[in-house]
Amino acid sequence: MQIADLGDVQLHYRIDGDPDGAPVVFSNSLGTDLRLWDAVLPRLPQGLKFIRYDMRGHGLSSLPNGPYSMGALVRDAERLLDHLELRDCVFVGLSIGGMIAQGLAIKRLDQIRALVLSNTGAKIGTKQIWEDRIAQIRANGLDHVADATMERWFGKTFRQSAEITLWRNMLTRQPVEGYLGCAAAIGGTDFYTPTSGLRLPALGIAGADDGATPPDLVRETVNLIPGSTFQLIRGAGHLPCVDQPEAYAEALTRFFTQIGHV
Known part of the structure; x- marks a missing residue:
């Protein structure tokens, strides 16, 4: 476990795999930490360098006062990659992590050579939906929405x-303020126009049973990027890297191979 002190935020990160390998960065979904990828990493090709981190307000990273903006979350990822002197990464982002991936590619193409946009969208829901969810959780806690969240996740x-x-x-053990801070960032984000200007290899991954970011949303988003590909994972929800890790790893490995990253 390592901490990158970026001044206004301290990010917990972990590096696995080949320290001299081509870099692959993983960015988590709302309400999870870097353990999200535990079942996938052992199934990926050897010779790659895997970088995982906890978003601000999540896992073992620090908890700045919220709400957060998507710009702040993108800047956190940007500064972490600069801190680690990483360039030409494949950036794998799931849900809000996929929004961070889009924002980072728009801002810093020197850092990102390819994107995996997993269970995400250029825009997820509406500002009102997220404001309502924030109010509900602030009033009743995360346990109140936990069962419904599991239905969407898996x-x-x-x-x-x-x-x-x-x-x-x-x-449910996630810091509420961190969850709400990032939820506000999702509600305020619409990347349709900037993402449509991206020109880099991209793979979209969707879970057939995803109740949070349905397959049509993921397909619509990745189709904004010319030449992109799309993979649907049957029997998977919002976190296919957890409930279908074999299929998820196969999709990543195929993409890494196609773009010459392995």
């Missing part, structure tokens, strides 16, 4: 497993 088979308890606990 396919039916995974929800019937004992492991579901671990992910429910990860959500």
Whole structure:
């Protein structure tokens, strides 16, 4: 475990794989930490350098006062990659992490050579939907929305497993202010126009049973980038890297191979 002190925020990050390998950066979804990728990394090709981090207000990163802007979250990722002297990464972003991926590619193409936009959108929901969710959680806590969140996050088979308890606990033990700060960032983001200007290799990944970012939203978003590809994972919800890690790793490996990253 390592901490990057970026001044106004301290980000927890972890590096695995080959320290001299081509870099792959992973950015998490709302309400999770870098353990989101635990089941995928061992299934990816050797010779790659894997960088994971916790967003501000999540996991072991610091908890600045909210609400946060998407610009701040993009800047956090940008400064972390500069801190680690990383260039030409494949950036894998899931949900809000996929929004961060889009923002970072728009801002710093020297850092990003390819994108994986997983279970995400150029715009997710509406500002009003997110304001309503923020008010509900502020009044009742994260436990109040935990069961409905599990329905969106995972396919039916995974929800019937004992492991579901671990992910429910990860959500409910998340700092509320960190969750709400990032939720506000999602509600204020619309990347349709800037993302349509991107020209780089991109893969969209969607879960067929995703109740948060349905496959059509992911496909619509990745189609903004000419030459992009799209992968649908059957039986998966919003976090296919957890409930379908084999299929997820296969999709990533195929993409890495196509673009010459392995």
